[in-house]
Amino acid sequence: MMSQAEKQTLGFQTEVKQLLHLMVHSLYSNREIFLRELISNASDACDKLRFEAVQQSDLLSEDAELRVRVSFDAQAGTVTIDDNGIGMNREEVIANLGTIARSGTGEFLKQLTGDQKQDASLIGQFGVGFYSAFIVADEVEVETRRAGEAHDQGVRWTSRGEGEFTIEPVEKATRGTRITLHLKEDAKEFADGFRLRHIIRTYSDHIGLPIELPVEQQAEDDQEPTEAWEVVNKASALWTRPKSDISQEDYEEFYKHISHDFEAPLTWAHNKVEGKQEYTSLLYVPKRAPFDLYNRDAPKGLKLYVQRVFILDNAEQFLPLYLRFVKGVIDSADLPLNISREILQQSPLTDSIKSALTKRVLDMLEKLAKNKPEEYASFWAEFGEVLKEGPSEDPSNREKIAGLLRFDSTHDDGGKKAVALKDYVERMKEGQDKIYYLVGDSLSQLKSSPHLEGFRKKGLEVLLLSDRIDEWLMSHLHEFDGKSFVDVAREGADLTELDSEEEKKAQEEAAEEKKALVERLSKALESRVSEVRVSTHLTESPAVLMIGQGDLGPQMRKILEAAGQQAPDSKPVLDINPSHPLIARLEAEADDSRFGELAGIVCDQAALAAGQALEEPGEFVRRLNRLLLEMSQ
Numbered sequence: 001m002m003s004q005a006e007k008q009t010l011g012f013q014t015e016v017k018q019l020l021h022l023m024v025h026s027l028y029s030n031r032e033i034f035l036r037e038l039i040s041n042a043s044d045a046c047d048k049l050r051f052e053a054v055q056q057s058d059l060l061s062e063d064a065e066l067r068v069r070v071s072f073d074a075q076a077g078t079v080t081i082d083d084n085g086i087g088m089n090r091e092e093v094i095a096n097l098g099t100i101a102r103s104g105t106g107e108f109l110k111q112l113t114g115d116q117k118q119d120a121s122l123i124g125q126f127g128v129g130f131y132s133a134f135i136v137a138d139e140v141e142v143e144t145r146r147a148g149e150a151h152d153q154g155v156r157w158t159s160r161g162e163g164e165f166t167i168e169p170v171e172k173a174t175r176g177t178r179i180t181l182h183l184k185e186d187a188k189e190f191a192d193g194f195r196l197r198h199i200i201r202t203y204s205d206h207i208g209l210p211i212e213l214p215v216e217q218q219a220e221d222d223q224e225p226t227e228a229w230e231v232v233n234k235a236s237a238l239w240t241r242p243k244s245d246i247s248q249e250d251y252e253e254f255y256k257h258i259s260h261d262f263e264a265p266l267t268w269a270h271n272k273v274e275g276k277q278e279y280t281s282l283l284y285v286p287k288r289a290p291f292d293l294y295n296r297d298a299p300k301g302l303k304l305y306v307q308r309v310f311i312l313d314n315a316e317q318f319l320p321l322y323l324r325f326v327k328g329v330i331d332s333a334d335l336p337l338n339i340s341r342e343i344l345q346q347s348p349l350t351d352s353i354k355s356a357l358t359k360r361v362l363d364m365l366e367k368l369a370k371n372k373p374e375e376y377a378s379f380w381a382e383f384g385e386v387l388k389e390g391p392s393e394d395p396s397n398r399e400k401i402a403g404l405l406r407f408d409s410t411h412d413d414g415g416k417k418a419v420a421l422k423d424y425v426e427r428m429k430e431g432q433d434k435i436y437y438l439v440g441d442s443l444s445q446l447k448s449s450p451h452l453e454g455f456r457k458k459g460l461e462v463l464l465l466s467d468r469i470d471e472w473l474m475s476h477l478h479e480f481d482g483k484s485f486v487d488v489a490r491e492g493a494d495l496t497e498l499d500s501e502e503e504k505k506a507q508e509e510a511a512e513e514k515k516a517l518v519e520r521l522s523k524a525l526e527s528r529v530s531e532v533r534v535s536t537h538l539t540e541s542p543a544v545l546m547i548g549q550g551d552l553g554p555q556m557r558k559i560l561e562a563a564g565q566q567a568p569d570s571k572p573v574l575d576i577n578p579s580h581p582l583i584a585r586l587e588a589e590a591d592d593s594r595f596g597e598l599a600g601i602v603c604d605q606a607a608l609a610a611g612q613a614l615e616e617p618g619e620f621v622r623r624l625n626r627l628l629l630e631m632s633q
Helices: 014-026 033-055 090-098 107-113 116-123 130-133 185-190 194-204 248-259 341-344 348-369 373-387 395-406 422-426 443-447 452-459 470-474 502-514 515-524 554-562 579-589 594-610 617-632
Strands: 008-011 067-073 078-083 135-143 154-158 166-172 176-183 211-217 226-231 268-272 279-287 304-307 309-315 325-333 408-410 436-440 462-465 481-488 529-533 543-548 573-576
Touching: 033 067, 033 176, 033 194, 033 248, 033 309, 067 194, 090 154, 090 166, 116 176, 130 135, 130 166, 176 185, 185 194, 185 554, 194 211, 248 268, 248 279, 248 325, 268 348, 279 348, 325 348, 348 373, 348 395, 373 408, 373 470, 395 422, 422 436, 436 452, 436 470, 443 462, 452 543, 462 470, 470 554, 502 515, 502 529, 515 529, 515 573, 515 579, 515 594, 543 594, 573 594, 579 594, 594 617
Parallel strands: 067 211, 304 325, 436 462, 436 481, 529 573
Antiparallel strands: 008 166, 067 078, 078 176, 135 154, 135 176, 154 166, 211 226, 268 279, 279 325, 304 309, 408 462, 543 573
């Protein structure tokens, strides 16, 4: 095993090499962002020390006043960020600075487009803020010692960002981490007190511990000047300040600090609750989805503080999983300081706070949808599929979530998913008491589906659902505003209640007239369909397949198969159009063999039109070829 006393030169993880190359070649359009990122990391290190000190108070004994210091040397061309937080040991330095934790960097690199502004916004989604130091520095030196370890247990990490780094032991009198940036020639402007002060007040004013800059003081009797430090930020936790004292810029910069995002948030809510429970929450909705949004096991949740003492970085117990995109802070006065994840999960207080915060986020989204529909449309494009997980996970808020859902429909099938259920209900025809919908793999397939023919004829709007989660969503969404949902591709979805007496009589006559054909088709297709019926709503297509009432639809079958589960066997119902010429030709066929061939083609066409895959596509092609050859002779 490598001893602590040895110096090593190690290579970066391959993906980090690629990332560093992008950083060094000016991925950021705003270079001063590096200071915000490094100060945010230093602040997090102090938060973590404060949390560990709850159990081990002696960790703070050598220096109880936590702070971040930023200094510079104009002559040497350096900027130094120094904190007295938790620090790192040798293994942590290699893990944190030589690789990217929970990497995802390969995914990040795939998403780069070459557009500088767009690519820069991706950085914040991948937690790679430390590497931004190489935007302005041609060499970075890190000296660190973990709290509670001896002075000779310090570690020095050095790299020029060119594929490798060195790591060696060093004597360090104080705990924490000191990062020294050796500035590039074109970045020497940052070795300036006025410039650094401006950047700190612009980007880090909200941070809840002192950020200090040196002040030169002239000593008496012509002695050497002594160095003193002055706090340049407000140094009070932003969420504890009155809302009237916090500007929009303050809120936006605090969001960037806690999320490491490079874009401002879409919206936020800041609330203080007093009474039986006392807590403050500051919740943000981002503009962009993170790369791991659909990984339900990825780190998520709010930053948890108890009386301003940092407890957890990702407290996922305070919001349901379908709201995992929400970032923010919760500071409670009631939770005990020695709290653990297990206690949090079982605490009635936690459940109560979770319920209140969930309603707050949903209210925030309702307000956004009502007052800023264009911004809500951009939110829906990023997070809509995740919000669709809500009706199954959170039955108590099902109606509220349903009001936030957006769909395509036959009224507006432009592909922007702009139709709200409230708008649908307001447009319902006289006598209509159901909300009709159709699930499929793509909008283009849905728009041409035979299932819509009768609904179009009567001017009835149908929601078009093409997201992979939609069939599962609708299995948990049973009604809205007292109106039940009906799948138009399912057996029983007829329109007879809206038909006139004349239409009903004509349908009964058609069913009676085609009784013999129905029996003949049922026999020919008994291995493929459960029933053959005369359709009441087909107008152009010869036939359509309907899903049985208790059967799984194609989307759910695919989900089960993808999960390695066997979907239960089921047969669809075949509805035929009694007035279609192909059905008339089928009825006139006397030869049983040819009748069977034609019946098979009609059934296959109905399956294809419904967006289903054929079990035997080769057999369908052979049938069709035989028919074409007969017609050509």
